[in-house]
Amino acid sequence: MNAPLRRVGVVVLVLFAMLFVNLNYRQVVKADDYRENARNGRVQASEYERARGKIVNAQGIAVADAQETGDSLKFLRTYPLKDQYAHVLGFKPVNLAATSLEKLNNDFLVGTSDKQAADRIAGLFTGKKPAGGNVLLTVSKSAQETAYTQLGNNKLKVKSGAVVALDPTTGAVLAEVSLPSYDPNLLSTHDTNAALANYKKLDADPADPLLNRAVANIYPPGSTFKVITSAAALTADSSLAPDTVVPGGEFYQPPQTSSFRIKNAHEGICPDSITLKQALTVSCNTVFARMGVERIGADKLKRMASDFGFESEPRYIEDQDRNYCGIVASHTGPMTANGVVDPPAVAQSSIGQREVKMSPLQGAMIAATVANGGREMRPYVVDRLQNADLSNADRTEPKEMGRPISGDVAAKLQEMMFSVVTSRDGTGRSANVSGLQVGGKTGTAEDGEDAQDHGWFIGFALKDGKPIISVAVFLENAGKGGSGEAARIAGQVMKAYADEKGIK
Numbered sequence: 001m002n003a004p005l006r007r008v009g010v011v012v013l014v015l016f017a018m019l020f021v022n023l024n025y026r027q028v029v030k031a032d033d034y035r036e037n038a039r040n041g042r043v044q045a046s047e048y049e050r051a052r053g054k055i056v057n058a059q060g061i062a063v064a065d066a067q068e069t070g071d072s073l074k075f076l077r078t079y080p081l082k083d084q085y086a087h088v089l090g091f092k093p094v095n096l097a098a099t100s101l102e103k104l105n106n107d108f109l110v111g112t113s114d115k116q117a118a119d120r121i122a123g124l125f126t127g128k129k130p131a132g133g134n135v136l137l138t139v140s141k142s143a144q145e146t147a148y149t150q151l152g153n154n155k156l157k158v159k160s161g162a163v164v165a166l167d168p169t170t171g172a173v174l175a176e177v178s179l180p181s182y183d184p185n186l187l188s189t190h191d192t193n194a195a196l197a198n199y200k201k202l203d204a205d206p207a208d209p210l211l212n213r214a215v216a217n218i219y220p221p222g223s224t225f226k227v228i229t230s231a232a233a234l235t236a237d238s239s240l241a242p243d244t245v246v247p248g249g250e251f252y253q254p255p256q257t258s259s260f261r262i263k264n265a266h267e268g269i270c271p272d273s274i275t276l277k278q279a280l281t282v283s284c285n286t287v288f289a290r291m292g293v294e295r296i297g298a299d300k301l302k303r304m305a306s307d308f309g310f311e312s313e314p315r316y317i318e319d320q321d322r323n324y325c326g327i328v329a330s331h332t333g334p335m336t337a338n339g340v341v342d343p344p345a346v347a348q349s350s351i352g353q354r355e356v357k358m359s360p361l362q363g364a365m366i367a368a369t370v371a372n373g374g375r376e377m378r379p380y381v382v383d384r385l386q387n388a389d390l391s392n393a394d395r396t397e398p399k400e401m402g403r404p405i406s407g408d409v410a411a412k413l414q415e416m417m418f419s420v421v422t423s424r425d426g427t428g429r430s431a432n433v434s435g436l437q438v439g440g441k442t443g444t445a446e447d448g449e450d451a452q453d454h455g456w457f458i459g460f461a462l463k464d465g466k467p468i469i470s471v472a473v474f475l476e477n478a479g480k481g482g483s484g485e486a487a488r489i490a491g492q493v494m495k496a497y498a499d500e501k502g503i504k
Contacts (some may be wrong), residue, residue, distance in 0.1 A: 015291065047370075048073035048094075053109040053132030055089060055101065058174075058383070059141040064089050064102070066132075077188040082462060083181035084148045087212040088139060088173075088381060089182035095192045097201060100212075101135065101382065104323070108133045108385050108393070115385065115393040117296035131388035138172035138383045140165075143469070146496035147175040150489045151473070158455075158485075159207065160476035162360040163390065164216040165493055168368035168467035170398040171377030174497060175471075176361075178213040180205075215327045218357035219474065222445030222483075223283045223427075224456045225352030227366055230280060230288075230416065232304035234409045242277035242415045252286040254293045254343035262289040262347050269425075280420040281426045283442065285351050292350025298335040301350060303334045307404035308366055308376065310358075323380045324397065328457040330358040351475060353446060363458040363472030365374050371467040376401045410416045414439055414462075421459065421487075430484055431491040435504050437462040438494065442483035449459065455482020460493065462495040469497050 029320045052075060055064035063085040066075045077092045079085070090100025098106055107113040147163035154161070165175035186198040200209050211217060234240050248270040252262045262285050264270050270284035279287035292301055305311060310330045333355025335345040348354035361379060369376040377398055384395040405413070417439030420428040427442040440459025447454055455478035460470040471493050473486040498504070 010235050025097065047110050048075050049242065050131055051075050052077055053134045055135045057137050057141050061141060071190055073190050076190060079184045082183045082185060086181045086312045087178040087214060087446045088176050091187045093187045093195050094190055096187065096195065105135050109135065133393060134386040134487050136386055137186060137382045138381055140174045140497055140500060142494055142496040142500035143175035147177040147493050150492045151177055151179055154475065154485055154489065156390050156481060156485050158475045158478045160213065162474045163489065163493060164214050164360045164364040165469055165471045166364045166368045166379060168372040168470045171379045173379055173381040174469060175493060176214050176317060180207050180209040182209040215359055215361045218328055218330055218359045219454055220356060220445035220447060221352040221358040221363065222443030222454065222456055223352055224363055224441050224443035224458045225356055226280060226288045227306060227413065227441050228305050229292055229350045231405050231409060231412060232301050233291050234412050235304065235405060236296055236300055242412055243275050245273050246276055246279065246287055247290060248272055248274040248284055254347050255456050257344060261343040262286055265427065277416045277419050280416045281423050283427050288350050289347035293346050298341045298346045302332050307402060309362060323382050323422065327361065328359060330362040332356050352443060360472045360474045364470050367458040367460045368470035369404060369472055370410050370413045371462060373407045374405040376404055376456055377473045417441055428459065428482065428487040431457060431487040433461060433491050433495045436498060440487065442487055444483050447477060452477040452479035453482060453488045454478060457486035460496065461489050463503050468503060469494050
């Protein structure tokens with residue numbers, strides 16, 4: 001064989017080899033991707049010929065269901081409570097990507113999960129196709145409904161905000177609301193042209209209704225961050241107590257600065273000498289700015305925030321137990337200038353300003369950790385997976401993430417946070433609930449020169465010393481009175497949950 005023919009032969013062999021590799025790649029490696037692609041017509045027909053499993057709240061009420069239709073796709077995904085649970089559930093469309101819990105639990109909801117292998121094997125003998133399984137949530141009917149209603153009808157007519165409530169002892173999510181919301185039924189319709197148009201309209205809305213403000217965005221926390229600053233100070237100096245007298249004053253100017261000064265939100269609230277508890281009660285900026293610079297320092301402040309979950313990579317994105325997706329991490333930002341610690345940056349950060357950013361979920365976790373004696377529990381919203389025959393396929397076990405503070409420091413913080421709610425001059429008085437021990441911290445956070453301040457409240461309720469619930473309420477650009485209204489909403493959520501549980 002001459003050289004040109006050999007070259008042609010080699011090229012042909014290489015082309016056949018490439019074709020063989022590509023064919024095997026598509027049949028083996030990419031097979032699942034093609035089979036599970038939402039645009040695969042056969043997948044759609046197969047998936048929709050049986051009822052998708054329900055998603056139900058803690059009281060057994062279906063918040064995502066399946067309705068029989070007369071079209072080629074035999075079952076329609078429906079959301080009976082419309083926008084109330086939208087950001088918890090996500091949505092399951094025909095020709096768009098599923099989101100949130102609908103995405104993470106899709107295989108179980110349609111009956112193709114490994115956990116349902118026994119049902120599929122039985123179906124080989126009976127000819128019956130396995131039904132989808134159910135996903136049971138930790139979300140409380142009363143807490144969710146109250147959070148949604150109170151946030152949506154807030155007295156300041158704020159259009160954007162979020163509420164998160166947790167069980168401090170387990171991390172179970174009791175409520176998660178983000179406003180503005182949307183109706184997932186608009187996206188699950190079998191009219192794919194309408195679904196796409198609805199999605200484009202929601203996506204283009206400047207109010208960003210698709211954004212889950214509860215877990216997927218971070219905001220300056222304002223004075224709620226003083227709980228972290230207090231924790232750092234109490235940890236660094238064990239002799240420090242709620243009744244310890246500390247320097248206050250109308251202004252604080254860090255050492256080695258000439259023009260920078262921190263002032264209080266209102267004149268006269270912070271005398272030259274004040275107890276640490278009273279400083280938190282009236283939210284004295286000068287005390288906490290001074291403590292951050294002179295008692296704690298940037299390293300210890302950032303370390304405490306990190307121990308509470310700041311600074312880390314997102315920890316709950318599509319985790320293995322199908323509980324959450326899209327959660328972002330809070331952070332404190334840099335506190336240095338030209339490579340050295342910058343006292344003004346530390347002072348501002350110590351009161352939750354400058355580049356400190358926090359999610360509402362993080363705020364609820366901070367309050368929960370204080371209520372739970374210093375033990376931080378991992379948040380979860382899926383309680384268990386239930387087979388079609390109502391047997392349990394899997395259950396989420398509570399998991400301790402860490403202990404950022406000792407039990408002694410937690411007890412001191414509880415005492416200080418109780419004062420914020422129960423004292424006559426406390427900033428969080430409107431969060432008080434008769435029959436419960438309620439503690440908390442308000443926050444007013446600047447959001448640029450041209451925007452109204454954010455309003456915050458993070459807090460918890462105990463009964464006979466036992467943690468019942470923690471709550472974070474965020475009102476975006478609420479302006480004057482925002483933190484007080486956030487506290488009121490938190491109190492209503494805590495009361496609703498306690499009433500539901502029969503706690504008086």
